[in-house]
Amino acid sequence: MSVRVRGIYATALTRLLYDDTGVVQASEPIRERFDATFPVAPALATVATTDDRQGVGVSGEEPTVDAATDRLESVGVDTLAWNDPAPEGAVFDARVESTKRSGAVLDLGEDDKGGIEGWLHFSQVDDRIEAGDALRVQIREAVAPWSDDRPVCTTDLTVETELARLVRSDQSDATTGGVELASLLPTDPRDGWAVRWDERADDADLDALGATLDRLNERAAVLDALPNPASAGESGDEPGRLTDGLATTWCWFGRESRFALDDLRREVTPTMGGHHRAKAATNAASAAVDFAEAVCDDAGDGGEFPFAALTRQFGPREGDTLALGHGKPAGHLVVLGRGEVTDYDPVGKVTLEREMTPGGTYDALGVERRAGDVAVTKLQEGRWWYPTVYRGSDGERRGTYVNVCTPVELFPDVARYVDLHVDVVKHADGRVERVDDDELDEAVAVGEIPEPLAEKARAVASAVENALR
Template sequence: MSYKIKIRGIFSTALTHLLLKNDFIITQSSEIIKERFDTQFSESEPDVIIEDGNDKKNLFVFGKKEGISKLLEIIRENFPNSIIRKSQMGKDTIIKGRVLKSIENKNITIFDLGNSQGILEGQTLRNNSNYLVKIDFPDIGRRKAILNSNITLTGLHAVLIYNNPNKISQRITNDNSRKNLYNLARKIKPKNWGILWRTSASEAFEENPDILIEEIDRLQEKSDEIIKNYNNYPAPKILLEGTPIVNIEFPADTRERIDNIRKEIKTTQTLKNHHYYKICSFELGEVIKFSEHVTFNNNSLIEILEQEMERYFGNLYPKLNTMVRITHAKVDGRVFQLTPGNLIEFDLDKKYMKIHRKILGSKKRYYDGLNLTKEEGDYAINSFQLGSWYMKTEYFNRKGDIKGEYWNVSSPIEFFPHPYQIYYLDLEIDLVKLPDGEIVILDEDKLEKAYEEGYISLALKNKSYQLIQEIKTKL
């Protein structure tokens, strides 16, 4: 079966090319995509939608479960080092949740949702009580889903809103249309639900009011089923499945493969590091766009422009003693900012950086894997080889004596200029070298769990083990 897919964002050209070859029907494409491909595009409603994530290193996919599954097969096959994060429950899932606890000073309530938990902000509710809640944003990149107590059921022309009055879209400005829709809503409003007429309801009413009546009947059947199950089942209980959401992150090596797929398209130019520059900043994205326009059908200029882009980007690296952030991402989507540090060594040609970071001492805080207390005056030296799949952190006391080494296996290490930051995605397994020379491998169970839960592929899991052996050989 062929699925219809709508693609937006910086990967849209490459993914359109890839998915057309894999029998997807591309729908509602942008004008620039239509210009680049000699094919007939659909304008019908998509089964699956792809959009950029917040930082553009990743993207969000939502839509029909079967279509998403087919897409993920293609992603895994073509990009085995990509990170795939599936939500426990889809957006707009409606649940009978049970209150675990309220935190008054934060004005939030924690709900038990079954296999996961959710946070309802702005309300503190009684422990062990049950409430109807909806998932606003799933548990991707966070421990708990974000909930909403404003329950809605959406149709083509109308939205049912739990415990709300009837409303009409502000875009409907004709007084007669608004009056007709208000009168109709009063007659057919389901108990405990309000009707919000969407903009299209005005034309639908003019065509035939039965169109709207039949839609409300369908939504009411759904609402009746929700209330019936709410009354009949103990919490927690899913009452209505929402829209599945998946987040996909493309590490640096994977984006190079996506660059190469884009290069197969003969109607547009793709220079080296195309998607990397697009992610770095809007300004760099515009520079690469202009450079590709200039070099299109002019191969003699490609090498010159690529060298100029690298020279230009080289000027964006920080100077010595500049503060650099370190962004440590996890496979589940959580992101941590390590204590920033000063750049004390940098080789532009070798893309090698050393960063000095101060460590806050505390008798209650320990170095992971080293079983040593963090003491006043301790500091760390982080060594980053950009593009490498691992990094080394050396810990020292105030006298400069080494306390131990920590090697972290990760996605290829990257630098981003706005603001200055090192970025990598932790692949869970690590290695430490103790002061007496003993080498200990850490967190193999976390790597296995990342594979079992579908975040990483078998190929990436095996590569992580190979990298650990490579580090051991170095030591």
């Protein structure tokens, strides 16, 4: 097994995966830090940081993806992982659900968690398409479950690895690219396909190139065996997945896991306290960490996480707008609302005020939401819970809701955590009630929350419950 690692977690994850899984195609900084030679060989999986820096995607051959994911989940109690129902390279029979200005929303069928949607830009189709049309598409870009985006689809079916890809071709010359050794390979691209070599293949040996082309040909054969698709406008078969594509999991790192990754990185190179927590905040903060570790002799010696310095420079500060990024154990993200930071404490605390819209009731409190109600939420970096006090327009306390969650992280524009279902409420009359233990038990049963994390949630809920009585 072998993996390719990229992104802000690369050094720590290379250390994590180096012994058991094997790392290939390492970047120059990684080679220097490890003082080691990494082979330019085909990667059976790629581990890459997500665009929002909250975690990583792991994609490739299923056994290697499973092994790498198991290692990643061992990083910390608040590392959570989900399988992708629409991974890169998977082929679907799709139906146009609706059209927008620049593209179409596609119905890709369902999995055990519900419907799957995709996005197809109009540049990917030659003819006009309308709602109800049938299409055969491939996932070009998969997305993390906590993202608001839909996976990006294409109607051009290809097969790819990090060293080369196969594309449909009727040309006699089936090989392109600057790889001089390619002409010496014992195998050719499959009939009807042409190989496009990546520049990284220049550094690979014949065995690596041959193994890459063999894998591509195997996957191309799967596409060739598919039945002919329905044309746009035809009814076709029901939407659904036809091929597996690359096995893909998404791993979200909680705060405790980011600090555990700091420890792994520190085994290889000087690393400041909160290195990965700061890098996850913004691209600018990530660059600042690199600069500080490069020029300050003691910056990489561990120490305390510089929350005050980070937030003074990048936020959140008093007067800023902050969202509540309420992650769900199933993987998706719900924004509970945005409010104004009314108080900031450099030790790691902020107070958030939101004006509530009328209608419905407050969860578990059973109290009507009225015009003029205000929610005051107190958040503390690293704490496994946070309280929200609801008050009426007259200032009367209408109830308190304490959310139990993975450790809160206060990023510049969002407070991020994953909800752990069980919560504690205190009613206006003083009654204290613990709620949703059954939802936590169910999440454990279906594999959304590991039992050690569930035990932590129950212990936190018990401590909060006792404190409120």
